[in-house]
Amino acid sequence: MRVGVVGCTGRMGRMLIAQIASTPDCSVGGGTARAGSDVIGRDVGLVAGLEPLGVPVSDDPVGLFAGADAVIDFTTPAATARHAALAAQAGTVHVVGTTGLGAAEQEAIVRAAHHAPIVQAPNMSLGVNLLTALVEQVARTLGPDFDIEILEMHHRRKVDAPSGTALGLGRAAAAGRGADLDAVAARARDGHTGARRQGDIGFAVLRGGDVVGDHLVTFAGEGERIELGHRASSRAIYAVGAVRAALWARTQPPGLYSMRDVLGL
Structure with missing residues (x-):
């Protein structure tokens, strides 16, 4: 080929x-x-x-x-x-x-x-695509009582934010809940934002160094937290x-x- x-x-x-x-x-x-x-x-x-x-x-x-x-x-x-x-x-x-x-x-x-x-695909790696499938399944299972936050970090030269992978993870989480990501995404927080809106999927972005790509999805409930992540070293x-x-x-x-x-x- x-x-x-x-x-x-x-x-x-x-x-x-x-x-x-x-x-x-x-x-x-x-x-x-x-x-x-x-x-x-x-x-x-x-x-x-x-x-x-x-x-x-x-x-x-x-x-x-x-x-x-x-x-x-x-x-x-x-x-x-x-x-x-x-x-x-x-x-x-x-x-x-x-x-x-x-x-x-x-x-x-x-x-x-x-x-x-x-x-x-926003990310071609096997691990990230497995993570995406897991995020959708966990979001479906846990339901709206757990808040979802997505943190990503990339090298200083990356020009788009949040990363395509982070947005893909957000779409998977939203799909698990039967929601539209555009309607529930909280992509920026600054100043006096008020309490977190139930059902939102939050994004946080870090940039620096030569980081290839780190992604962490946190499901935060009352008294417990589930974290699913992936780190790319190459x-x-x-x-x-x-x-x-x-x-x-x-x-x-x-x-x-x-x-x-x-x-x-």
Whole structure:
């Protein structure tokens, strides 16, 4: 299976190239960088710190989607929306790990999924997706008597907050309660906020250092507290999950899928 990577020169992109190259039955089907980048034309393997792979870095996402069986995308919301349209045109598997998408960008992905298999997840790791399933189950079991708070921490360079993973955990908790996250999310608290509203799902955000990703979901009741968490020590776990998603999606019809589908959760 030929798997390409848009944004292959960034830290995540290089990990994805390395993971594809080391996965049986996979080959690197191409990689793109921004137009004008000084790596255009260089071997994608050398850019990723590997032996040469005989595949040059290009600035042509149209050609990448047309020539690959699947393309993995950890770029920006606007770029991902454009890439989804390319996936739809070519019928190419599109694996989306980009977070921070707005409503219009998400709608572009939904439309594209009518024509291509798209796997979208705010976090591609096995552990986080297991955590998400557990959070939904615990929220359903405990009900509204337990307050739900979600704390996340990432490195200082992360630009969106709360993280896509934290919001995904919030959606799972809300689904467990039969609620709409947008109606119950408390995403900021400052000053004299008054008592906590029952049923709210709170978010707290920390940024600093080189933290890959920490997430903690607390269910706080009267006299007891349940905490479910996940800590990532390497971004390689996201690359492993993304390649697994690409392999799984190759046999699927057009549609919008999640990592829970990929993992049978």
